[in-house]
Amino acid sequence: MVNxxxxxxxxxxxxxxxxxQAAATVxxxxxxxxYLKxxxxxxxxxxxxxxxxxxxxVVTACTTPVQEGLVVYTNSPKARSIRRTNVELILSQHDCMCATCVRSGNCSLQTLANDLxxxxxxxxxxxVDTPWNQEFPLIRDSKKCIKCMRCVQICDKVQKLHIWDVQNTGSRTTVDVAGNVSIEDSDCSLCGQCITHCPVGALKERNDVPKIYxxxxxxxxxxxxxxxxxVRTAWAEAFNLPPELATEGRMVAALKKIGFDYVFDTCYAADVTIMEEASELLEHLQKPQDHSWPMFTSCCPGWxxxxxxxHPYFVPNLSTTKSPQQIFGALAKSYFVQKKGLKPKEICSISIMP
Known part of the structure; x- marks a missing residue:
């Protein structure tokens, strides 16, 4: 042990x-x-x-190992002054329009600047502002990027997709799509891990809420x-409701209050997915020589x-069944409109998904 x-x-x-790590123990x-451990x-x-x-x-606490007899000050005038300067330099290359940022109130940089x-x-x-396709589900705002490299590392080490990489050098260093390609042409599967681990608002989901209104x-x-x-399991967390109040009935009532005409649970479409995949599997078993094995589920569009x-060589292994979300959309435009005497074009099918 080191003291x-x-x-x-x-x-x-x-x-x-x-x-x-040593400081965290006390x-x-x-x-x-x-830092991401x-x-x-x-x-x-x-x-x-x-x-x-x-x-x-001064030394960086996240990379400096402990040594016997060290006396460390984490918030001395010298450490605090240098930390403040470093944060000010980061802010000088950061879009500080916090009021219109998706991370406002939940931003590590914002909290740190306030603390200092x-x-x-x-x-x-x-x-620096670089163009980005605002219709793509994943939005990158270069004006907010602080070059922390979290997105690069999480994509490389955990997701193994290598979508992000460092571009340019010196003060012009930034993060962008690797291989000098657009995000649409990359191998991005839209898993969302880079968004989750971005400490600021440089990465975010496309906002479709205005379209819903x-x-x-x-x-x-x-x-x-x-x-x-x-979603129905965790929807009330944003409102700090206790579990006993976060019922499906209250969720449905809230959606109706917002203005939705009909509320359904995707679990029904998931059951249909299982039935369709099972039916397809039985067909494959009848003629196994005509199909690739094993048969993989296709229930997740990201997958x-x-x-x-x-892994395009595994495409023949995928089931041709749609995802539960897609199956529900098809049922809403066909079976449901028949039951309600509506026309497909009158229906707007909306998904609330993780």
């Missing part, structure tokens, strides 16, 4: 532990932006700097909404996209 002192507290941790949280430990943001007694230079009391940026602003206001449209199991883009 050291952090902010006056005695700490004993195994050899190889970083200062950041409840000391060192600020960071780029085991994924992104490259000290790109330089926000986690700490002062070590007897050393002239940064209300003015003393450096010249240099915010337009449809709800159109009296010529009948709105049919399907809700995925994951189908992934296979098509990265």
């Amino acid at each position: 050291l002192t952090i902010d006056g507290q005695k700490v004993s941790v195994p050899q190889g532990t970083t200062i950041m 409840g000391i949280e060192i600020p960071r932006l780029c 085991g994924i992104n430990e490259i000290s790109a943001c330089k926000v986690c700097v700490v002062e070590i007694q007897g050393q002239n230079r 009391g940064i209300y003015d940026i003393p450096y010249e602003r240099d915010v 337009d449809v709800l206001a159109d009296t010529s449209k009948v709105t049919v909404v399907q809700v995925a199991p994951a 189908v996209s992934y296979v098509n883009k990265t």
Whole structure:
């Protein structure tokens, strides 16, 4: 075990532990932006700097291993001053329109700037805006990118798709789609991991809510909404409702109050998916020599996209059955309109999905 002192507290941790990890064992949280344990430990943001007694230079807590007898100060005037300067430099290349940002109120950079009391940026602003297809489901806003590399590392090390990469050098360094291709031509399967791990609003989902309000206001449209199991399980978390109040009935009532005409559960379409896939499997078993084995499910569009883009030789193994979401949309436009005496063009089928 290695013994050291952090902010006056005695700490004993195994050899190889970083200062950041050691501090966490005694409840000391060192600020960071780029750090992801085991994924992104490259000290790109330089926000986690700490002062070590007897050393002239500050060190990054996320990459510096502990040593016997170290005396560490995580919030000394020197460490705090350098941390503040580093955050100010990051902000000088960041679009600070927080009020219209999807991450407002849930942004690591915003929180850090407030904690450090940064209300003015003393450096010249240099915010780069590069074009992006705003109709693509994944939106990248280059004006907000802080070059933390989280998206690069999560895509490379966890998803193994290698969609993002570092572009340019020096002060012009940024992150963009790898291989000098557009996001549409990349192997992106729209898993959303890069969005989840972006600490700011540089990556986000396309917002379709305004389109929904337009449809709800159109009296010529009948709105049919399907809700995925994951959504009805977690929908009330945003409202801080306890589990006993987060009932399906209340969710349906809320959707009706918003203006949706019919509310359905995607579980029904999932049952249809299983029946269709099982039926297809039975057909394959009758003539096994005519088909590729094993037969893979096709219930997730992201999975189908992934296979098509990265493992095309497995495409013949995929079931031809649509996903539950797509099956429900087809049923809404066919079976449901017959039951209700409507025309398919009068129906707007809307999906609330994770």
